Amino acid sequence: MEPVYMNENRYSYLVGSWRKPATSAYVVETPESQFEQNMQSLFLEGQAHLHHEEYTLALNCFQEARALILHTVHPALPLDPSQLRIFEFPMDVTLVETLVGKTADILLKMTPVAYEMPASIVSDRSLLSTQTLAAIKPIADAGMKVTSFHATVQEKVAAALDATVRKDFKGAVALYQSALEATPAAEAGIRGGLLHDLAVLSEKADDRPKAQQFARQSIETFGRAGIPEAKAQALATASGIFARSGNTDQAGELGKELQKITSTTNLNSVVTTTSFFVEDKPALSGRVATGVGTIAGTATRLRPRTDTRDFVVTPQAFSTSVTAPELIGMKLVSESVAAKALTINGSAAGSVASIGLDKANAAQNTTAFLKNLAVTKDVGLLTNWFPRNQFVAYLPHLYFYVLPMAIGDCHAGMGNLPQASQSYASVLPYPYINQNYEIVKVWTRLAQTFLDRGDEAYRNAKDNPAAYGTAKAHYENIALANKSLPAGSPLYADAKFAGIKARVTAILNAADPAAANDNPAIVAIVVSALAKLQQLQAGLNFFGFGPDYVPPFSFEYLQNTARYFAQHASETEQRYIQYKSQAENEEFRRDQMAQQAEVARQSVILEQRGVAEAQRGVDVANAGLNYADVQLDGAVESKNDFENVRWELLEIAEAEAWANASSVDRDDQVKLTWTGNYYNSDHKRRNVMIKELAYQRTRISHELEEGKLERAIESAQAYKAMAEAQVAQAAARVAVAEQRVKIAQLQQKHAEENRDFLDMREFGAQLWYELAQQAKRIKQRYLDMATEIAFLMERAYNAETERGLSVIRYDYQSTASGNLMGADLLMADIDSFTFDHVTTTKTKKLPVKRSISLADSYAMSFQALKTNGHCLFETSFADFDRQHPGLYLAKIRNVELVFVGIAGATSIAGTLRNIGVSRFRRSDGTIVSRMYPADVMSLSQYEIRQDALAFRFNPNDLRLFENNGIDTLWQLDLPLDANDFDFNEILDVHLVLYYDGFFDPELEANIREALPATGSASRVFSMRLSFPDELFYLKNQGQAELLFEPIMFPRNQTELVRTTNTIKVTGDAQAIAGLTIRLTSDAVGGELVLETNADGEILDTAAGSPLATLKDKPMLDRWSVQIRAEDNPQLVADGTLDLGGIEDVLVFSEYAFGYR
Incomplete structure (x- = not known):
């Protein structure tokens, strides 16, 4: 079973394609039907323009159509589209009843659809079987039908007129008598017309006595009806009948009575008419399909023009010819007010709406029809305005819903989104809007407009978060970022949106709103607005990127x-x-x-x-x-x-x-x-x-x-x-x-x-x-x-x-x-x-390769890496300016990491990453910071040079860390549980940076001038690496000698002076904790007695630490280190000092120096 919302999406007030039926050429037009056709043509013309994206032309058509509807209740309203472009049509509820009443009035004046068909091809009566008649009954009963006696009378008279064409005057008389019997006695005018025609036809049937009798009855009946024009024609007809029968005296008396009427009564009709132009139709002869009358085979008809309007006297409507009598029965039947009913079929089986069109209840029945439209679930019934006589029934619905929605689409197509929102929202006061489909369409159109307005403001704001407020306000008409509904939003304030409100709430409360089982048209709008609000909340731009991305x-x-x-x-x-x-x-x-x-x-x-x-x-x-x-x-x-x-x-x-x-x-x-x-x-x-x-x-x-x-x-x-x-x-x-x-x-x-x-x-x-x-x-x-x-x-x-x-x-x-x-x-x-x-x-880029030793440049970080498998270190401009001054916009192109000392490992597992923030120097020397995505380089057996064929470099992609500045913070991780080598084997880690930049000589001069004459650095000396023999002597003999020579330091550093010192002993916890060490320094000129803490460390920052004596002493020095048995009895076993638990002795020194 298909979802319910499928019908919501099937419904549309837009017309994709529709062409006037070819059979329209056979339709007998009336002023009312002409108005309906003009309205329908105007509406469909606007729909065609809208479909073709000709929004201005479509807007003019829709505005003119609304004006035409309103003109029916206010004739002073202009119809010129050029006067209606900025006019806001009234949409108040009081107008609904007025338009409903006018719609009922027009329907009352309309006649059932009549067709001019050649008599030679149309049967006098139905030739279908009962079974076939039952099959076509639903479609045959649709449309406007006469429900009073008029239908029977018209059918009989039409058949009689056909009989006269065949010269079957006796059969015509019989049919007219049947029509007379079906006419109520109170309808004196119609009975008079039928009696008049019976007189004419009886004479043609050579029944002169009957003709004279019917003629007299016709005169009397018209007298009672008070129709002097018809009585005058009846007198003229009767005079001719009596004269042709040889009764000249009676004919003379009737002629005198006729003369009396014509001399005292103006038989001419003063009517409002218009200028006419000729409209040709297919040449036809024969009766009208609905029995309106006989058409004498002419192809020319007159249609009124609307450019002139005059009061003129037309020829009298009734003939007073004695020798050429005319039949007037059908005329009087057609001019009388008949009770009718308009039946409109829906698309579903058995879905029918009917409007009873009797004068007393027409307006009430039209209102009931509109109420039916408000609750129906039949899409076809909502939009079945194409057949003749049915378009008028939808006039209030067109004025209050269809046309404003179409006008809103025109404004939306032209980019006038505020006007589109206003036009969509204007339909809400209409009490007969359909709650199943039309209110959904109003909500989706209105919500889409808010979404489009939000997108427009969001795009215009670009990367300026301060300007995001306008977009946010529009999105929040649909939903809030916390998945709740806005209280005062036009999308939920009206009571008609109660059902939509509940559905949107369910969508927002779903675990995954995008997967909610509801109308995709609604879900898409809600999810889009929610996503945009979340972007705004995160400070992202319209495309979903941050300002520093x-x-x-x-x-x-x-x-x-x-x-x-x-x-x-x-x-x-x-x-x-x-x-x-x-x-x-x-x-x-x-x-x-x-x-x-x-x-x-x-x-x-x-x-x-x-x-x-x-x-x-x-x-x-x-x-x-x-x-x-x-x-x-x-x-x-x-x-x-x-x-x-x-x-x-x-x-x-x-x-x-x-x-x-x-x-x-x-x-x-x-x-x-x-x-x-x-x-x-x-x-x-x-x-x-x-x-x-x-x-x-x-x-x-x-x-x-x-x-x-x-x-x-x-x-x-x-x-x-x-x-x-x-x-x-x-x-x-x-x-x-x-x-x-x-x-x-x-x-x-x-x-x-x-x-x-x-x-x-x-x-x-x-x-x-x-x-x-x-x-x-x-x-x-x-x-x-x-x-x-x-x-x-x-x-x-x-x-x-x-x-x-x-x-x-x-x-x-x-x-x-x-x-x-x-x-x-x-x-x-x-x-x-x-x-x-x-x-x-202006200049070429200069490529640079720089290798930075963690052990030399970041001794503490290097030691942390060896100890914990994790370290942070920062490369700064100072690390590069002395070697390459004058470079600006220096950006990394590639990064390599080289581990020194690891011999037994088959692979290294870990990551190198930067935090994404880096700094650049511009050509004028100013420094700016930029945020980049934090790249992560996995450490593995992959090598650029050896694996270049296996991993081909795509020049379209940026390498890891590419475009980052050289002044940035790095993080190196070597998980202890992921690597199968001894971290003590790491002698050094070299960070190799490949970068380029532009050169500026003036910047070079400024940087050189600003370079400091002194600097500071840190070094770590490992006895296991730097003094392995002395470490052996220390562990076996309890003494060692450490010589800090100039060769251990960069050649461009002079006058090295210690600033801080730390000694760390690594090994078994029992061996390194509370260990007493005697250190003799040539620079101090005496012995220092030091004791490690529980971690095997001796800090010069501890209160009263003897190691602080080395501060401000030359970095180039000779140390004699002794570990005595008497100072460390806990390490004496069997009378012998056991230092086997010591693995290494590290000296951490930070020092100041001067550049040569």
């Missing part, structure tokens, strides 16, 4: 390694840039492909309209041809008619002219003579002349008319030929337009295939974005490693050169160039050390 690697190796990691970080960053650019290019290409597909789709629509236009052109051309035929027929008929009457008209005109001129008797007629070009008369009577003129004039007119009619016929014939050509041309244009449609459809197909291919490619924009994010994470990992190694490189460089540089920053992630080029900046800083070394090194 020096790495055990050479500067060159660390520089190369740091450069290696920085180069990898830089190369990975380049890949990140490449991947991100490729992702953006792919996204741009996808947008282009989508645009091309949309343009192609619109081109198909345009070409389809072109086909319709071409077809209308054919109709117009045919009408023109018909008109030409009519014209030709008319012209021919006119000519024929004229030919039929032209001679009659000629005769009548001639007779009329003669009659008008014959007003007197024949004898009284005037005779006229006329000579012209076209008419001549010689003494003809006036009436005859007028008759002839009328005849001739009429003949000319008739000839002109005949020519005119002939030309009219010819013109009509030519026009007909042209019309026939136009018909052929229009028909050709139709064929071309149809071919253009096919080409446009092919282009659309190819454009959509290109778009779909781009979507199906494995290396699409989404994958490139994911690769870019992964490359960014890898780059940051390399950069962190390079930064830490560069810090160690800086320490190594300062250790080798004492330059004290502080160049390396602790954070190269945040840069002025969009957090890019950090690796290149680091490489520049790394290379600056090479530049510094080249430009500041």
Whole structure:
């Protein structure tokens, strides 16, 4: 069984990838659904920007989305994102109830999702079996459904409308009657609409009596409902029905009543509308899937624009046409308030949330839904805001939780950590935050912000412990160094964090917090904060190193390694840039492909309209041809008619002219003579002349008319030929337009295939974005490693050169160039050390080898080593300055230890170590101390020269004690139980130091001038080693002579004067304790009687010690030593002095001297 916390990590308020379904093109939009889609698009756009690390764009989207939600309850709030950047949205609890009420109000106004589908492909009713219906019931019942009678009525009316499309008017009447029976009597408006439609359909079914009856009932019902517009349409419809039935009197009365309503009532609706722009959808014809009504196969819809807003008078909503009645039943059903329920499915089986949307309880039910979200353990139910009608239900949750958390992520991505913390913490007053997952997400986001702020302050503090307080304060919001919880921390103060508080306490109380069985996201934050606090408590820097830590690697190796990691970080960053650019290019290409597909789709629509236009052109051309035929027929008929009457008209005109001129008797007629070009008369009577003129004039007119009619016929014939050509041309244009449609459809197909291919490619924009994010994470990992190694490189460089540089920053992630080029900046800083070394090194290093004798230089320490197997000794500048003055920055390169005198041992076991603190002299003579890791050299049979092939030296590593100063404290341990040789065999131990340094002549002069003229030293003289013969005489004869000669001391020491003396006798305890020794010194000029203590020692510091007489006496001297029987009776056996228990006599002397 998987751990419970797996669901905590599965939950996310972020959306990785989501695309609007293609079926959205078939959805019938309403103002409410359009608002929901705009909100969802804005939210998803912000999520996409956030996923692409475009934090400013994402922030603008989220701020605008919150403003849009708040605008629903406060219309005066501006929606311009540029005005919202610094605006802090209110998060008080009183606003919760307001937004819940508005959410319920919007849900009440929303309608179930309706789809425009072609009637030819959608069944009139469900064809599924009972078993299949049961299987799909959970998904079919999801979403918004009408729970009142409206659902049944809409279903019946929708089926009736489909029946009207098939001309099945009787079936439509039956369905409408079923809908009428399902409608309560109190719903007068809906019943009136159904009765009106029954009247129209009954007339179409040729049942005129029923049509008249339904028409009258419709008028009466609308009157009771008080809907004058609907009553006016019912009166117009009834008037037409009665008129077409032959009852003109009743039709006239209804018309008068209609006239009365229209003259006394304004049937026009004054509405608030907006400017519209055309939105094209797939061309469809048929009914709407949910039964909203019949759509008449158009591909163009209107969507409101938001840039203008006017008050305009629209055409009346109801028709008063007598001859063309319209069905209004579905309109009235859709406009009435129906009881609905919104069902939201979770991801778990049986996990369902439902909101009853009746007007009285909608707000209460919405609150109950939010309370369900607060306690659910179903991750799917918390985030199921994608389906239509469901996004609105989450509006309060979005405003108070999802959007503030996403805004916090934007601020965190931009590095605005205080604002991110504020945004995360602002969700806590929200009462419906989910306690199982969302509160965990709030805590982890808030805690991570405190951890990041602590890291930022910790890095900025570098090696300055005084500046660690800010970082500590941030870390202590998560936990305290003593593994307790901070009392006033924002992470635990709120009661909603009680569960997290208990879990963090259990993690801290675990023996190993890192292994605690809890959410790794929580454990990692707590353990990281605890580790940082422990580092701070120890005075360590961000990388976990003390201020005096020096790495055990050479500067060159660390520089190369740091450069290696920085180069990898830089190369990975380049890949990140490449991947991100490729992702953006792919996204741009996808947008282009989508645009091309949309343009192609619109081109198909345009070409389809072109086909319709071409077809209308054919109709117009045919009408023109018909008109030409009519014209030709008319012209021919006119000519024929004229030919039929032209001679009659000629005769009548001639007779009329003669009659008008014959007003007197024949004898009284005037005779006229006329000579012209076209008419001549010689003494003809006036009436005859007028008759002839009328005849001739009429003949000319008739000839002109005949020519005119002939030309009219010819013109009509030519026009007909042209019309026939136009018909052929229009028909050709139709064929071309149809071919253009096919080409446009092919282009659309190819454009959509290109778009779909781009979507199906494995290396699409989404994958490139994911690769870019992964490359960014890898780059940051390399950069962190390079930064830490560069810090160690800086320490190594300062250790080798004492330059004290502080160049390396602790954070190269945040840069002025969009957090890019950090690796290149680091490489520049790394290379600056090479530049510094080249430009500041003025002299060559001088290699030096120095061997120091412990027996000569540290006699007491040497003796302690032989006695106890342990000794401490210090090498100081005084041990080196006289031999090599003028060296500065003298640093050890290698150390050897040589034991003298050991012959029988096969190996030596032990260690040589230094305490890590050493001193250096700078070029100006000042002396500084440095802390280095305390190296330990194991003493074994290993020898550098003989074992060089077996143990190859790695030039990247520092040798033991390398870079330590020559002025340091050493510790030599030879465990007595680990070595199988006699420690008395050790004659001397030589510490061989290999070191180098820079030389400065001025420093040399200053050191030489400061060298003392006198000095002090100590020596140990062992009779067993230095005077073995005399030791033999002493043990056998009880006397010996010790001669301290100049050859025993360094040649550069003169005027040696004793300052302190100690004599130590070694051997059996009975032999050395209380031993009386008589010592005669030439320098003293007398005998000294000395007695050893229980340890066989004679000290000159003891009160009244005769040995003190040797103080200030010359070191060069002759001693005569006697051990008499009478002075030591305890050593006499059988009358003979037995000194066999004495092994050695040691003389420890410290002396002062002058340099020659």
